[in-house]
Amino acid sequence: MIEIINLCKNFGTHKVLDNLGLTINTGETTVIIGRSGCGKTVLLRHIIGIFRPDFGQVIIDGKDITKLRGRELNDIRMKFGMLFQGSALFDSLSVWENVAFGLLEHYNKRKSAIMDRVRECLSLVGLEGVENFKPAELSGGMRKRVGLARAICMKPEIILYDEPTTGVDPIMGDAINNLILELHDKLKVTSIAVTHDMTSAYKIADRIAMLYNGKIIALGTPEEIRDTKDPIVRQFVYGEAEGPITNTRKIE
Amino acid sequence: MLNVKRKFEALGEKALAFIRYIGGVTVFFSEILYWIIHPPFRVRHVIKQAEKIGASSLPIVSLISLFTGMVLALQSAYQMQKIQAEMYIASLVALSMIRELGPVLTALIVAGRCGAAITAEIGTMKVTEQIDALEALATNPINYLVVPRFWALLISLITLTIYSDFIGITGGYLVGVCKLRIPHYTYVKMTFDPLTQSDMRNGLYKSFVFAIVICVVACFEGMRAKEGAEGVGKATTSSVVRSFVLIIVCDCLLTAFMYFFGR
Numbered sequence: 001m002i003e004i005i006n007l008c009k010n011f012g013t014h015k016v017l018d019n020l021g022l023t024i025n026t027g028e029t030t031v032i033i034g035r036s037g038c039g040k041t042v043l044l045r046h047i048i049g050i051f052r053p054d055f056g057q058v059i060i061d062g063k064d065i066t067k068l069r070g071r072e073l074n075d076i077r078m079k080f081g082m083l084f085q086g087s088a089l090f091d092s093l094s095v096w097e098n099v100a101f102g103l104l105e106h107y108n109k110r111k112s113a114i115m116d117r118v119r120e121c122l123s124l125v126g127l128e129g130v131e132n133f134k135p136a137e138l139s140g141g142m143r144k145r146v147g148l149a150r151a152i153c154m155k156p157e158i159i160l161y162d163e164p165t166t167g168v169d170p171i172m173g174d175a176i177n178n179l180i181l182e183l184h185d186k187l188k189v190t191s192i193a194v195t196h197d198m199t200s201a202y203k204i205a206d207r208i209a210m211l212y213n214g215k216i217i218a219l220g221t222p223e224e225i226r227d228t229k230d231p232i233v234r235q236f237v238y239g240e241a242e243g244p245i246t247n248t249r250k251i252e
Numbered sequence: 253m254l255n256v257k258r259k260f261e262a263l264g265e266k267a268l269a270f271i272r273y274i275g276g277v278t279v280f281f282s283e284i285l286y287w288i289i290h291p292p293f294r295v296r297h298v299i300k301q302a303e304k305i306g307a308s309s310l311p312i313v314s315l316i317s318l319f320t321g322m323v324l325a326l327q328s329a330y331q332m333q334k335i336q337a338e339m340y341i342a343s344l345v346a347l348s349m350i351r352e353l354g355p356v357l358t359a360l361i362v363a364g365r366c367g368a369a370i371t372a373e374i375g376t377m378k379v380t381e382q383i384d385a386l387e388a389l390a391t392n393p394i395n396y397l398v399v400p401r402f403w404a405l406l407i408s409l410i411t412l413t414i415y416s417d418f419i420g421i422t423g424g425y426l427v428g429v430c431k432l433r434i435p436h437y438t439y440v441k442m443t444f445d446p447l448t449q450s451d452m453r454n455g456l457y458k459s460f461v462f463a464i465v466i467c468v469v470a471c472f473e474g475m476r477a478k479e480g481a482e483g484v485g486k487a488t489t490s491s492v493v494r495s496f497v498l499i500i501v502c503d504c505l506l507t508a509f510m511y512f513f514g515r
């Protein structure tokens with residue numbers, strides 16, 4: 001289980017997370033929605049310990065990772081896989097070296113065993129025969145899939161998805177949604193995705209949380225969020241230009 | 253009054269930014285020192301980087317060192333011929349190359365050529381989330397990216413400096429023997445006679461310090477790059493300028509230190 005308690009983060013005078021609280025149950029897929037720049041990615045980075053909060057706790061399986069450093073923090077990170085918004089593949093490495101990165105770094109396995117695992121992960125994301133390509137030789141969708149293969153290669157217990165469908169066409173976006181569902185069913189992982197793509201959110205989520213002004217203002221099943229009466233959540237999920245979110249911005 | 257207040261505020265902000273920068277560099281350097289003695293040790297990465305930094309810098313170091321040695325011989329001949337002391341050209345070239353020009357020129361070439369490339373590479377990794385990906389994969393970016401470059405720069409710069417000294421002396425020899433008609437034996441004797449072990453040592457101490465300066469500045473600037481391609485460009489420029497300034501300042505301080513305490 002992941003518990004986020006009173007998380008606060010400021011960048012200069014800009015308050016990004018403001019006493020944010022959220023609990024994510026083991027084995028469930030939670031989608032965090034919110035406008036661009038509202039702090040969704042910042043929240044994900046706190047969960048994996050890339051950012052340190054100004055205040056608050058992120059408790060993973062009973063350990064507060066905001067207090068951990070070095071080897072202890074890395075031990076917790078080994079439980080995670082993360083798909084980055086822009087894939088974040090290492091340019092200087094080939095596809096197989098990217099996918100196998102975690103295994104090569106942390107496990108003393110034979111190369112043949114590593115290659116088998118790489119092929120298995122690539123086939124799980126629907127890619128074959130690209131092991132020796134460089135990331136620059138791949139299309140955006142393929143890069144995203146390789147990023148996903150890298151995220152699952154070390155058999156993580158928790159997978160974080162940062163805007164998994166951004167930057168790919170709708171068909172590829174749906175294919176990625178299916179992949180996330182498939183991985184969730186096959187690997188039984190806890191998944192946290194941040195997105196502003198509501199089609200994707202409804203499809204993959206067990207629960208949806210909306211982040212607004214640094215806080216989680218709504219949490220519920222996809223149906224509950226779709227039928228919500230909260231005007232702020234309604235404006236976002238129905239994608240309306242006029243409403244409390246934009247009116248507040250105009251007053252500001 | 254308001255104007256004066258603003259000027260003081262601006263001055264204060266600059267002072268704070270400077271203190272923050274020095275603090276950042278100090279913490280960064282201490283992290284490098286920590287990871288130098290802690291595993292994993294990445295010998296293959298060091299060799300790959302040394303090849304990039306050292307082997308590929310050989311042509312430009314050869315060219316500049318050769319011409320510097322030749323120019324040094326010609327310029328000193330202008331004065332030495334007046335007092336009929338041409339044979340001292342050999343000593344002058346050798347001492348200048350080994351104590352000063354070899355280490356400084358090589359460091360400036362490596363800072364301009366490889367320091368900039370290191371900043372651009374690490375900066376691009378930073379703005380494309382690759383550094384975050386390293387952390388997410390439980391790999392320390394300083395251990396993975398900076399420490400191999402540190403060792404590679406240290407090994408390459410010291411080796412290139414020795415090479416540069418040799419090529420510079422050869423350049424002086426070509427001018428001295430072929431153009432100024434100094435006998436071969438005299439030139440070689442006058443090259444090596446005044447040289448002491450401490451001359452070699454002092455030149456290499458300088459290279460050691462310059463390698464640390466180039467690595468820390470280039471990697472630090474790359475690590476704090478932000479705002480896309482423009483940010484990487486700014487970081488690269490800043491890396492080259494700061495490395496150049498620091499090399500010259502360190503050279504001055506080290507030369508003074510060696511003059512007063514190192515003889």
